Amino acid sequence: MKKTEDIAARYSRFVMPTYAQRLALVKGKGTRVWDADGMVYLDFVAGISVVNVGHCHPRVVAAIQRQAGELMHASNLYYNDNQAKLAERLSRLGLEGKCFFGNSGAEANEGLIKLARLWGHETGKYEIITMTNSFHGRTLATAAATGQIKVQKGFAPMPEGFCYAEYNNLESVAMQVNEHTVGVLVEAVQGEGGVVLASDAFMKGIRALCDEKGLLMLCDEIQGGMGRTGNWFAYQRSGVQPDACSLAKGLGNGFPIGAVVSTPKLADVFQPGTHASTFGGSPLACAASLATLDVIEEEGLVRRAGEVGNAFRARLAEFVDKYEHVKEVRGAGLMIGMVLDQEAKPLTQMLSEMGLLTLATASNVVRMLPPLNVKDSELNEAFDILDEALDMWHGGGDAAEEGEASK
Numbered sequence: 069m070k071k072t073e074d075i076a077a078r079y080s081r082f083v084m085p086t087y088a089q090r091l092a093l094v095k096g097k098g099t100r101v102w103d104a105d106g107m108v109y110l111d112f113v114a115g116i117s118v119v120n121v122g123h124c125h126p127r128v129v130a131a132i133q134r135q136a137g138e139l140m141h142a143s144n145l146y147y148n149d150n151q152a153k154l155a156e157r158l159s160r161l162g163l164e165g166k167c168f169f170g171n172s173g174a175e176a177n178e179g180l181i182k183l184a185r186l187w188g189h190e191t192g193k194y195e196i197i198t199m200t201n202s203f204h205g206r207t208l209a210t211a212a213a214t215g216q217i218k219v220q221k222g223f224a225p226m227p228e229g230f231c232y233a234e235y236n237n238l239e240s241v242a243m244q245v246n247e248h249t250v251g252v253l254v255e256a257v258q259g260e261g262g263v264v265l266a267s268d269a270f271m272k273g274i275r276a277l278c279d280e281k282g283l284l285m286l287c288d289e290i291q292g293g294m295g296r297t298g299n300w301f302a303y304q305r306s307g308v309q310p311d312a313c314s315l316a317k318g319l320g321n322g323f324p325i326g327a328v329v330s331t332p333k334l335a336d337v338f339q340p341g342t343h344a345s346t347f348g349g350s351p352l353a354c355a356a357s358l359a360t361l362d363v364i365e366e367e368g369l370v371r372r373a374g375e376v377g378n379a380f381r382a383r384l385a386e387f388v389d390k391y392e393h394v395k396e397v398r399g400a401g402l403m404i405g406m407v408l409d410q411e412a413k414p415l416t417q418m419l420s421e422m423g424l425l426t427l428a429t430a431s432n433v434v435r436m437l438p439p440l441n442v443k444d445s446e447l448n449e450a451f452d453i454l455d456e457a458l459d460m461w462h463g464g465g466d467a468a469e470e471g472e473a474s475k
């Protein structure tokens with residue numbers, strides 16, 4: 069691990085330690101990645117639901133290369149054809165309004181929050197109800213929107229204008245509504261929260277509550293969107309339509325880009341001078357995103373994510389009966405959580421050493437987010453690695469218990 073150690077040494081001297089890395093990845097192709105010392109892994113993290121059409125997809129690489137030689141960036145002071153085309157395609161996927169582009173998830177949510185506040189400004193409405201265990205980003209406003217104390221701790225004073233309701237508890241949301249409430253922000257599937265699905269009744273109930281009280285329903289689709297759950301957007305599972313949503317992660321397959329997508333109702337709330345971004349929606353970022361959308365459409369990856377993901381989760385569910393410490397397998401499409409009765413980190417560490425990258429989330433959940441075009445053979449390979457790792461992980465305890473029992 070010589071090269072990895074050199075990189076780690078430079079990190080510990082010069083990179084602020086906001087993460088606790090172990091591996092140095094240097095190359096990717098499809099669902100595989102290679103580390104600096106030549107070890108190869110099956111990547112079921114995919115940059116946390118970013119690399120949805122696989123690493124270095126030739127269509128996306130070619131689009132970036134072509135656009136990089138043409139025009140990378142000019143400014144939003146000028147029209148750019150790619151941004152117009154991308155906005156049209158995203159709008160036509162569902163909300164039929166207009167788009168604003170930024171560069172990340174947090175920025176997309178900041179845009180969504182500002183859009184809601186501007187819409188409510190004249191009537192004195194600004195407060196947004198978000199959910200416990202949600203995740204909306206790490207900027208000050210999006211950390212304030214995030215219903216997790218650990219994300220806010222140490223950064224007081226937090227921006228005002230957020231309050232929290234219990235996820236999947238409509239009564240709790242209704243109780244937070246007051247004369248200053250402008251909207252409700254919700255993830256149709258909580259990713260960082262541990263792959264927890266909103267019930268259809270909860271999503272439909274929020275829609276009805278917002279209609280009744282004149283509030284905006286806002287969906288954070290940053291992790292669950294772009295086909296991941298077997299629909300273009302995770303909210304579509306519940307048959308509801310929000311007033312606006314935020315996108316990022318999978319939107320550019322690794323090229324940074326985020327977006328606010330609105331219905332016609334909110335399409336013209338932002339006017340010249342009210343919101344802006346230097347880099348947002350550059351010709352280069354939009355070229356990457358347009359190519360990503362082409363691949364998702366041409367390879368039929370939204371449907372594939374649903375079918376393959378549901379079948380894979382059904383197989384993983386065998387582990388619940390087979391292994392004592394596996395309590396539940398849940399998710400939608402290829403957004404998968406395997407719930408343990410204890411810390412997931414030791415298991416994800418073991419899986420990584422055995423060549424499968426996964427994420428430990430919400431302390432006891434092993435989260436898997438493979439590219440949407442993961443091959444059947446790769447799913448089989450991952451299943452076998454999981455089976456072997458779980459067997460080893462349980463082995464010590466079971467063997468000891470059996471030993472005790474047979475005495």
Ligand SMILES: *Cc1c(COP(=O)(O)O)cnc(C)c1O
Pocket residue numbers: 172173174175177203204205206255259260288289290291292316317
């Ligand atoms: C990752 C994520 C964000 C934040 O995105 P960044 O690009 O890291 O700022 C916001 N919301 C959800 C649901 C996410 O998964």
